[in-house]
Amino acid sequence: MVTPNAFRKWLGSALLTGCAAVAGGLYFWPSPSAATAAATVPAVPVRVSTVEQRSVPVLISALGTVRSQRSVEIRPQVDGLLVELPVKEGQFVKRGDLLARIDDRSIVAALDQAKAQLAVAQAQLASASLDLSRYQSLVKTQAISTQTLDQQRALVAQLQATVRTEQASVAANQVQLSHTRIHAPNDGRVGIHNVHEGSFLRVSEALGLFSVVQLDPISVEVALPQGMLPQLQALLSGREDNPAPLQAYAGDGGELLGEGRLALIDNRVSSQSGTIRVKADFANADGRLWPDQSVTVNLQVQTLPDALVVPQRALRQGVDQVMVWRVVDGSVAPQPVQVRHSDNQIAVVSGLAAGDTVVVDGHSRLRPGVAVRILDEGPAQAAAVAGRRVF
Structure with missing residues (x-):
């Protein structure tokens, strides 16, 4: 015969066993949300580029x-009044064009004087040369002394030197006169004028007229x-x-x-x-x-020549090497590369093949084997993700 106390003990034990079994079943039974999360991993959005093969200039x-x-500062070579400045600021001139003209009246007068003195010296030389010819004939008949002949020869030599001196004076004044007209030494553009018509120019002034x-x-x-x-x-x-x-x-x-x-x-x-x-x-x-x-x-x-080119943004610095993320069959894998040349835009690398697809944006969430989703997908990228290499 079952006593009331024994029945109560049996009922409590049965209830505890049943609750434990139910709790264990609930614990080990997979929830729908967990099963769905384990089965669906979202693809990482990335932007990609295709490896190109082309000639790259190294700059x-x-x-x-x-x-x-040719840059020439135009300066006066003689002192004088600037009477004409025919060129304008910013004007393009040709070699030989007239740039400026300086008052030449005093130099012309000095040149005329030098020419007159030259004419006097030449006349004196001509007269002395005729006398020398006569003396040379007379000395043969002893009509004049040898001393007189020698004196005449010395006079002729002196007058010849005087003529050369006057010729040099004429040439010097002609050079001075040529400096009163300044011509363009080369083709070029006229700069800003530092002086204007009516100014008195001096050779000693440090500032020139302008530059060409x-x-x-x-x-x-x-x-x-x-x-x-x-x-x-x-x-x-x-x-x-x-x-x-x-x-x-x-x-x-x-x-x-x-x-x-x-x-x-x-x-x-x-x-x-x-x-x-x-x-x-x-x-x-x-x-x-x-x-x-x-x-x-x-x-x-x-x-x-025939260089493999990737965007500079595709390069990633690893622990001890440079790498890129290469897209194959919809997922990514790290690919070590050697950089031969690079600039701000591109890098020339080895370790890839023409037509390979590499990631240029969205690297932070990438891991080996992670699926990717191409943003702004083009024909070349789509074909590469599908497992087909495009050349």
Whole structure:
């Protein structure tokens, strides 16, 4: 016979066992949300680019200064009043054009005087030469003494020297007269006038009238490290028909101002800066390059043929090597690469193949084997993700 106390103990034990079984079942039964999360991992959105194979020019960028090939400061060579200034500021002139005229009346008078003195000396010389001829005939008959003949010879020599002196005086005054008319020494552009018509000019004045600066062609000077000297010499040697090209820009990343050719290397290395100057010649018909202007110059030192090119943004720095994330069959894998050349935009690498797809944006969430979703997907990227290589 079951007592009430025994029945109560049995009922409590059964209830505890049932609750434990139910709790254990609930604990080990997978929830729908957990099963769904385990089965669905979202793809990482990325932007990609295709590896290109092409020739890449290797450029060296440096600061340069535009220099005129002929820049002349026009100065007076004689003192005098400036009576004519036929050229305007900013005017383009040709070699030989009249630039200025100085009052020449005093110099013309001095030239006329010198010519008159020359004529007197020449007349005296002619008379003395005739007398010398007569004396030479008379001395043979002893009609005159030898001393008289010698004196006449000395007089002729003296008058010959006087004639040469007067001729030099005439030539000097002619030179002075030529300085009263100033002509353009070269083609170029006239600068701002420092004096005007009516001013009295002096040779001793430090300030010139104006400058004439050649603009086309024009040069750019660049200071490069002396370690590049062998490479620069190689660029110049044997390349007269195809010199090394340069591009001049208005600052870093600015507008292209002109394209020129490497012309020469300076004859010495600067002992203070350890650099060597090089000069490039530019055609400048449109006047975009201006004397003493600062520009950024790109010098092409070589060309890498059939180079594999990726955007600079695709490169990632690993622990001990450079790598890219390569997209294959919709997922990514790290790919070590060796960088042969790089600039702000692209990198030339080895370790990839033309047509490979690499990630250029969205690296932070990538892990080996993670699925990716291509943003702004193009035909080349879509084909690569699908497992087909496009060339």
